[in-house]
Amino acid sequence: MARTWSVLVVDDDFRVAGIHSDIVEAAPGFRVQGSVRTIAEAREVLAANPPDLMLVDVYLPDGDGIELVRGVGVDAFILSAADEAATVRRALHAGALGYLVKPFQRQVLSERLDRYARFRHVLTGTRGLRQEKIDQALSILYGQTASTAISRSSTEQLLLDALAQGELSAAEAAERTGVSRATAQRRLATMAGQGVVQVRLRYGTSGRPEHLYSKLA
Incomplete structure (x- = not known):
């Protein structure tokens, strides 16, 4: 069963928080764990049941997001109207995985959530990671083309790792590994x-029959 990622929305504007919550709920594989207005409320939620991801405004009634x-x-992603370079740098230094300047189109946050889900899928398990996996x-997280980040042989290994979990179509293998569908199709056909x-x-x-690939023992 696919993992569902829980999200805590931290924003003191209830209208904005509602919009962000709607985007999260509409994103495949995500659910809103809660929506809070203050840092104190956020800390209560975090202490009781930490989410997978937070969407946090910078300026909150009782402190700094x-x-x-x-x-x-x-x-966490920072979602804020603050667009000063120093604020963005400070957020990244604090460990934020992304920074979106309000207002933004719904699709922008939807795409970031999709990237986050695929990013977390790659960074699963307890075993050590090869450099190409990292x-x-x-x-994936920062929207770069996968082919620029890994070599062809590494691409093949990533596809084989995905197939180790079971039979997949080229489209499914592409989604799991973060490579394009065309690249997955080509490399799977070669292998x-x-x-x-x-x-x-x-x-x-x-329509045409679908090709399903599996790893040989």
């Missing part, structure tokens, strides 16, 4: 020709 992010050890996660992976066809009710 950036300092909240700095001290709690929870992933590079891949960062390239199938090399006998590294096997392919079977899945026939639907209409």
Whole structure:
């Protein structure tokens, strides 16, 4: 079953908080754990049940949202009308994974949430990570093209790692690894020709059959 990521919205403007909460609820794989107006309320939630991600304004009635992010050890995006370079730098130094200047289009936050989910998918498990895995996660989070972050052989290894979890289509493999669908299709076809992976066809009710790939033992 796919993981659902919990989000705490921290904003003293109830209208803005409601908009952000609606965007989170509409994003696949996300749910709003709660919405609070102050740092004190946020700390109560964090102490009882920390979320996976926080969306935090800078200026809150009882303090500085950036300092909240700095001290709690929870992933966070800063969402603020403050656009000063010093404020942005301070947020990044505090550990914020992203900074969105209000107002922004709904799609902007939706895309950041999608990147975050794929970023967390790559950084799962308790085993040590290869450098290309770390590079891949960062390239996903910051919207870089995956092909610029990892070499072809590393791309193939990432696809094989995804297939180790079960049979996948090229589109599913691309989503799990953060590479483009075209790249996944091309590299999987190459590895199938090399006998590294096997392919079977899945026939639907209409259209072309879908190719499904699995890793050979």
